[in-house]
Amino acid sequence: MTSNCEKPVLALGPMLFHWQGADWRDFYFRLADEAPVDEVYLGETVCSKRQPFIEPHIAEVAERLQGSGKRVILSSLTLVTLERERRSVRELAAQDDLLVEANDLSALQALAGRPHAVGPMINVYNGPTAALLARQGATVICLPPELPASSIAQIARSAPGPAYEVLAFGRVPLAISARCAHARAKGLAKDNCQFVCSQDPDGLAVSTLKGQPFLAMNGVQTVSFTCQALLGELSTLAAGGVSRFRLSPQRCDMAAVARLYRDVLDGALDPAEASDRLRALAPDLPLSNGFLHGAPGAQWIADGRRRLAAHE
Secondary structure (H helix, E strand, C coil): CCCCCCCCEEEECCCCCCCCHHHHHHHHHHHHHHCCCCEEEECCCCCHHHHHHHHHHHHHHHHHHHHCCCEEEEECCCCCCCHHHHHHHHHHHHCCCCEEEECCHHHHHHHCCCCEEECCCCCCCCHHHHHHHHHCCEEEEECCCCCCHHHHHHHHHHCCCCEEEEEEEEEEEEEECCCCHHHHHCCCCHHHCCCHHHHCCCCEEEECCCCCEEEEEECCEEEEEEEEECCCCHHHHHHCCEEEEEECCCCCCHHHHHHHHHHHHCCCCCHHHHHHHHHHHCCCCCEECCHHHCCCCCCCCCCHHHHHHHCC
């Protein structure tokens, strides 16, 4: 567990999108060598049909990451509906080499009484819930990305045991379903999806009837169209009890993204300048930070640090 008095932890969250196995492996190999992240979450969290693509590479990727001094955490599925998925979660929870992140209540049950992490799709909306999870063994809790800063601070203050993490970069995971809208949009059924989600490595944009993009499909998962980017808010979040900041992989230079966040956390780069550089690194991902400010999530609130300070 990371104390709030220690250096903030920069973590790379699990890959949400479906990339081909070799691309997935090479992505992590490069980050192992170049990205200034402290911890990396590995594992398929969205669709169990994708697991065979990455499973042959997980061991070598984990070894490469650990060899570069990074801690590896294994992530479980977000929605468990089949017996083979339940078996997979039980097997993941039974291993004791690496910390496991629970993204579903079935994983929480399997991990109860042992140190583990809690992912952002498990609804932790108040201090008593966080305290209960901590008593059951949660040492890290990644809070739901839709929480405003005031709620985050209240949870951290009322349940100070675990280390709290927030999504600081990436498309926001919003919902997950047993049905695959992504396959349906391509004229296919889930059982014969042909893995069409791999055609959209950052998700498939969904637009309103007026042609305005507002969501993205990622297989059975729905994510935001905009990319959450909390740069101006990092210092306020740290002061409010957040000690960990998650970057969610996107198809851009994630090593460079990680360096921007590390520089801001270290006080070596102004957040406004970092935001401008981030837009250049990911020009196809419009930035947003509305959720943290209690506004619609897709909004971009300029000068976020000052806005948060005004509401303290």
